[in-house]
Amino acid sequence: MATREKILESSMQLFHEQGYTATGISTILRRAEANPGSLYHFFKTKEDLVHAVLDQYQELLWPVVLGPVQEAEQDPIERIFRLLDWYRDSMVESGCRLGCPIGNLALELSDTHPQARPKIEANLAGWRAGIRGWLDEAADRLPQDCDREALSYFVLTVMEGGLLQARAADDLAPFDASVAVLRDHFNRLLAAAKGTGHD
Amino acid sequence: MATREKILESSMQLFHEQGYTATGISTILRRAEANPGSLYHFFKTKEDLVHAVLDQYQELLWPVVLGPVQEAEQDPIERIFRLLDWYRDSMVESGCRLGCPIGNLALELSDTHPQARPKIEANLAGWRAGIRGWLDEAADRLPQDCDREALSYFVLTVMEGGLLQARAADDLAPFDASVAVLRDHFNRLLAAAKGTGHD
DNA sequence: GATCTTCTTGAGTGATCAGTCAATCCGCGG
DNA sequence: CCGCGGATTGACTGATCACTCAAGAAGATC
Missing domain, CATH: 1.10.10.60 (Homeodomain-like)
Structure with a gap:
């Protein structure tokens, strides 16, 4: 190399x-x-190095993360849970360590490194855009008044919050519990949309 | 002092x-x-210092955070959103900086400081126990099969995940969006319980 | 007021930090 | 075979890191 x-x-x-x-x-x-x-x-500096790292994560997002999930799963809603499961697997592999590299840098650098913050936000925006795309695909199965933008934030929130607690607990239970509630929420959304006639 | x-x-x-x-x-x-x-x-060491800090946060949790919320709000479900709002206010005050001190330390130290991790988890467990208590108080307004333990994890997940994204975005929108979806979820839970006859 | 403990002072320790630089290497076009 | 520029080497820099310690100040107890 x-x-x-x-x-x-x-x-x-x-x-x-x-x-x-x-x-x-x-x-x-x-x-x-x-x-x-x-x-x-x-x-040029150590800070330049972390900028390059963040650019690299951005570049790898679709080819390594979102693309494979999108190909492996047809149902757009299921893709979201496939994504969460993919992260879960990586946590099992590392023994509940590491977590999300972007999330870690977000909390460490957002306040103190003004140049890194926008790059971190761009990474999160990339994740959100992917999820948002899937939600839009499933728009006619969701309630008409469903705020899909807010929901895309929410999925990322569940991922990051669940991983944070899982690392603190050294146990995936908090992550699994959070994903289970998210699943329940989607089930209710889907049921509600069906109840009123689809769309 | x-x-x-x-x-x-x-x-x-x-x-x-x-x-x-x-x-x-x-x-x-x-x-x-x-x-x-x-x-x-x-x-004795810098690490001892962060242990003392974590103990201090643990001691202040009820007198400074959960207690005031519990007294100010009668409705146990509303207490949860009061708590999220309290955090929102502190983010406004700091200009979308700082976030949750426990969450920050969780991501920074969980893997590398084995002695600090249990203390971080104890802090999060304290938050969870408070929320769990409120959920139990509202048990008869929630669906019978509602996993209140999972839900208490979930509330903390939303808080931590929302704060993480808000700091990265330097904007409270991600936090507000996440809380709005959580509110929607609770509304659906309450409606579902009502639908089947309370309890 | 002597004595003992607790606390405070701040210069100083070696180790490690991010970063520098002159010298050297190497592949390539002429 | 020469010359050139990108890439590599590794000893070195001053600053900062967590931490030490001998000396003394401040209270409390008798």
């Missing part, structure tokens, strides 16, 4: 595992098997 | 504003107007 990509990859991993501030440049270099000069040849 | 309390207070503020790792001991000392020797007389 090219040096720049090795450094970027190591940074993504370490920022995810330890956070931005807690990760030292020297640790990144050790994992990437590179030297300080190389890192600073490609990235 | 006593030196120990001044140091504890400054630590709470700064961990909230900047995070644990990003906050230096020297900054805490400057704000507390104290010397390193005093800090290390009361707290």
Whole structure:
């Protein structure tokens, strides 16, 4: 792998595992098997590095996350729960650690790093837009007065809030409980729309 | 104020504003107007300090947060939205910064500080227990098969997930949208319970 | 007022932090 | 085979990190 990509990859991993501030440049270099000069040849500062990481997450969102889910599942509502399940699997794999890399950086950097904040928001907006698209696809199965924009925020809220509690508890129960209530909410929305005649 | 309390207070503020790792001991000392020797007389390490901060949050939960809400609002369901509104106000006050101090520490320390994690979980459990108590009070207005434990997780999920997105967006819209959907969900639960005859 | 404990002072510790830079390497066009 | 520019090397910088400690001040107890 090219040096720049090795450094970027190591940074993504370490920022995810330890956070931005807690990760030292020297640790990144050790994992990437590179030297300080190389890192600073490609990235002007440590902050530049996290900007590149956020851009990378943005680029990978559709090819790695939303695309596969969209292809694997036809039902747009089920895609949302497929997405939540995909995240659940990644939590099982890491033993309830790590969580959402964007969410972690959001809480760590939003206040203190004004240049990173818009990039974090852009990432979340990308997730939301994907979910929003699926909700729009299912519009005729949802109540007519259903605020799909608010609902797309809500799905992301459930994901981030559920992951936060799961990490604190070192147990997926909070996440599962949250997803179950979200499922109940969708069931009620679908039932309500059916009750009034679809659309 | 006593030196120990001044140091504890400054630590709470700064961990909230900047995070644990990003906050230096020297900054805490400057704000507390104290010397390193005093800090290390009361707290063995920086990690001890964050443990004391978490204990303090735990102690303040009922007297400062849940108690006032419980007294100000009779309807147990409305108390939940009063609580969310109270948080909203604190976000307005800080200009969409800060967010939930426990949530911030949860994402920063859960993986890397095994001694802090249980204390973070204890704090979240305290919030949950309060909400759960209110839900139990309203049990006869909710559907019989309603999982109130899951619902208490869910309320906290909405709070934390909504705050995370609000900070990233530097705008309360994501939080408001999430709370609106939660309100819709409760309305549907209450309507469903009424429909089948109360209880 | 002597004595003991608790608390405060602040200069100083080694380690680690992000970042620098001159020297060197290497692939490529001429 | 030369010259050039991007890429790499790694020792080095000053600043800051968490933390120490010997000295002394401030109260409390007898």
